[in-house]
Amino acid sequence: MDVLVCIKRVPAPGSKIILTDDELMINTKNLGFAISPHEECAVEEAVQIKETHGGETTVLTLGADVSIEQLRGALAMGIDNAVLLETDGQDWEPIPTANAILKSIADQKENGRIFDAYLFGNESADSGGYQVGVRIAHALDIPCVTGIKSIELADGKAIAKREAIGGGWEIYEVDLPAVFTVKEGINLPRYPSLPGRMRAKKKPIETSTPEVVGGGLEKVRLKSPVEQGSDVEILGHGTEAAEKVAELIREMGLFS
Amino acid sequence: MILAILDHHHGAIQSASLEMLTAARGLAETLGIELEAVAIGEGAEACVETAVSYGASTVHLIEHDQLDRYAPEAWARSVAQLSEDSSPEAILGVGTERGNEVMAHLAAVMDAPLAANCMEITPGDETYFVTRVRWGGSLLEEANLSGDPKLLTVAAHVLSAAPADSPPAANTSIFSPELDEKAFRVRVKELVKPETDKVSLTDAKIIIGGGRGVGSSEGFEPLEELAALTGGAIGCSRAVTNHGWRPHADQIGQTGGRVAPDLYIACGISGAIQHMAGCKGSKVILAINTDPDASILGKANYAVIGDLHEVIPAISEALRNS
Numbered sequence: 001m002d003v004l005v006c007i008k009r010v011p012a013p014g015s016k017i018i019l020t021d022d023e024l025m026i027n028t029k030n031l032g033f034a035i036s037p038h039e040e041c042a043v044e045e046a047v048q049i050k051e052t053h054g055g056e057t058t059v060l061t062l063g064a065d066v067s068i069e070q071l072r073g074a075l076a077m078g079i080d081n082a083v084l085l086e087t088d089g090q091d092w093e094p095i096p097t098a099n100a101i102l103k104s105i106a107d108q109k110e111n112g113r114i115f116d117a118y119l120f121g122n123e124s125a126d127s128g129g130y131q132v133g134v135r136i137a138h139a140l141d142i143p144c145v146t147g148i149k150s151i152e153l154a155d156g157k158a159i160a161k162r163e164a165i166g167g168g169w170e171i172y173e174v175d176l177p178a179v180f181t182v183k184e185g186i187n188l189p190r191y192p193s194l195p196g197r198m199r200a201k202k203k204p205i206e207t208s209t210p211e212v213v214g215g216g217l218e219k220v221r222l223k224s225p226v227e228q229g230s231d232v233e234i235l236g237h238g239t240e241a242a243e244k245v246a247e248l249i250r251e252m253g254l255f256s
Numbered sequence: 257m258i259l260a261i262l263d264h265h266h267g268a269i270q271s272a273s274l275e276m277l278t279a280a281r282g283l284a285e286t287l288g289i290e291l292e293a294v295a296i297g298e299g300a301e302a303c304v305e306t307a308v309s310y311g312a313s314t315v316h317l318i319e320h321d322q323l324d325r326y327a328p329e330a331w332a333r334s335v336a337q338l339s340e341d342s343s344p345e346a347i348l349g350v351g352t353e354r355g356n357e358v359m360a361h362l363a364a365v366m367d368a369p370l371a372a373n374c375m376e377i378t379p380g381d382e383t384y385f386v387t388r389v390r391w392g393g394s395l396l397e398e399a400n401l402s403g404d405p406k407l408l409t410v411a412a413h414v415l416s417a418a419p420a421d422s423p424p425a426a427n428t429s430i431f432s433p434e435l436d437e438k439a440f441r442v443r444v445k446e447l448v449k450p451e452t453d454k455v456s457l458t459d460a461k462i463i464i465g466g467g468r469g470v471g472s473s474e475g476f477e478p479l480e481e482l483a484a485l486t487g488g489a490i491g492c493s494r495a496v497t498n499h500g501w502r503p504h505a506d507q508i509g510q511t512g513g514r515v516a517p518d519l520y521i522a523c524g525i526s527g528a529i530q531h532m533a534g535c536k537g538s539k540v541i542l543a544i545n546t547d548p549d550a551s552i553l554g555k556a557n558y559a560v561i562g563d564l565h566e567v568i569p570a571i572s573e574a575l576r577n578s
Contacts, residue, residue: 168450
């Protein structure tokens with residue numbers, strides 16, 4: 001079972017986002033970086049698939065050379081190969097991103113690397129375009145199940161679960177190869193071991209420089225939302241406020 | 257014509273769909289063209305009345321014997337076929353999991369760009385100028401969207417919904433798409449009901465959310481008690497799931513669930529923007545926090561300064577005594 005997992009380097013979740021002066025990028029000077037949370041879970045899932053079914057795993061990212069940090073992080077978790085589609089660090093729109101990944105998939109196929117499953121995050125933490133995985137599935141003419149919280153693979157098929165509206169689960173069964181977009185909660189990503197990190201340091205990074213192909217969603221600028229500071233009413237301190245809270249709950253018709 | 261794809265749950269139209277319809281109507285009015293809506297899947301016909309009251313002059317109902325269950329690609333191909341006949345100026349979806357998924361398929365089928373989670377849409381000559389939500393709402397992007405038709409989804413729980421002042425006469429139209437087996441290669445095979453009869457986060461009118469300040473798995477017991485008393489649900493922040501105190505299904509925020517209850521009681525939650533992204537749709541937010549400077553107080557309607565481990569049991573007690 002050979003798996004490709006596509007990840008993105010993003011500022012560590014919880015970071016305060018400050019913009020550059022030209023308002024086109026995030027000011028990264030004082031930020032820590034991480035693999036986008038859904039995708040970190042996708043990496044863990046890929047490693048677990050390999051541990052259960054054998055095969056080879058490959059991690060891919062599109063970004064500046066500093067993204068090697070996240071590729072090495074994935075290698076340290078147990079991924080076998082790493083592919084960097086190196087850019088100058090600008091934001092890439094969804095369509096050129098999908099096209100660059102497709103080109104890499106085709107190149108890897110020529111080198112004998114053919115995948116049974118393609119894992120993505122449900123959406124990237126930073127740009128949240130919700131579409132790269134789906135576009136790749138269409139281009140490869142294979143199924144795509146989004147937002148999965150569990151996956152089981154057997155006999156060329158996959159059974160994937162995702163949360164249903166209003167609770168419970170939607171169960172999907174698809175033929176492989178297929179694209180899956182993963183949601184946080186599918187697993188708890190492992191912390192890389194020290195030997196894992198040492199091994200990761202020595203692994204080669206397969207680097208190429210993709211061209212921008214396609215577009216249509218042209219960024220003009222980024223802006224921080226206006227903080228809608230609410231006028232908070234302090235109901236009181238400690239347990240003395242409990243009666244007022246109970247009154248609020250009753251007034252709102254939430255207790256009868 | 258502007259075409260709006262409704263998101264509904266067995267015919268119950270979602271509030272995010274109403275927000276999207278309101279935005280779509282505004283766009284149609286700006287352009288001086290009609291707003292039409294499309295509903296797919298089991299219970300679709302139940303959406304007609306609401307869609308009309310929000311200004312849809314025609315509601316298209318997609319009929320196909322395999323479209324009772326959700327199948328994102330088949331839904332998208334149905335809309336693509338429908339729009340071949342009617343050539344809409346723009347197609348709007350809802351910024352929910354399903355809405356974004358169907359629109360991503362539609363964008364791939366049409367080989368056109370898609371702007372997900374827009375909160376402002378200004379039509380121009382060639383392109384639309386859109387403001388879209390990034391980082392779960394902590395950052396906005398202004399962008400020019402090309403394409404014919406323009407494809408976009410409207411961010412959920414950002415805009416307010418309002419019915420049309422003078423709704424058109426109801427007009428429904430049945431559309432039968434031609435779909436091959438391949439369009440159904442991804443289709444809900446089975447629906448598993450929730451294991452317990454607990455109230456889901458999406459349905460709960462009151463949600464008691466716990467953060468790092470709850471301190472432990474056991475620390476949630478008084479929160480559970482208050483939730484049981486009020487018929488509410490428990491939610492939590494990412495810090496809590498990272499500690500393993502609650503299952504990920506309870507997580508509210510950018511990488512968890514998005515909720516919109518009448519009352520959200522945030523207990524020991526600092527108010528990080530990633531958490532607020534998941535709960536800002538709440539009508540009323542009450543924060544219980546020991547820190548009077550916690551950032552959540554700037555985002556709450558009401559606050560109690562105090563230790564949740566004392567305040568929550570006291571609230572339950574006060575409710576029981578009433």
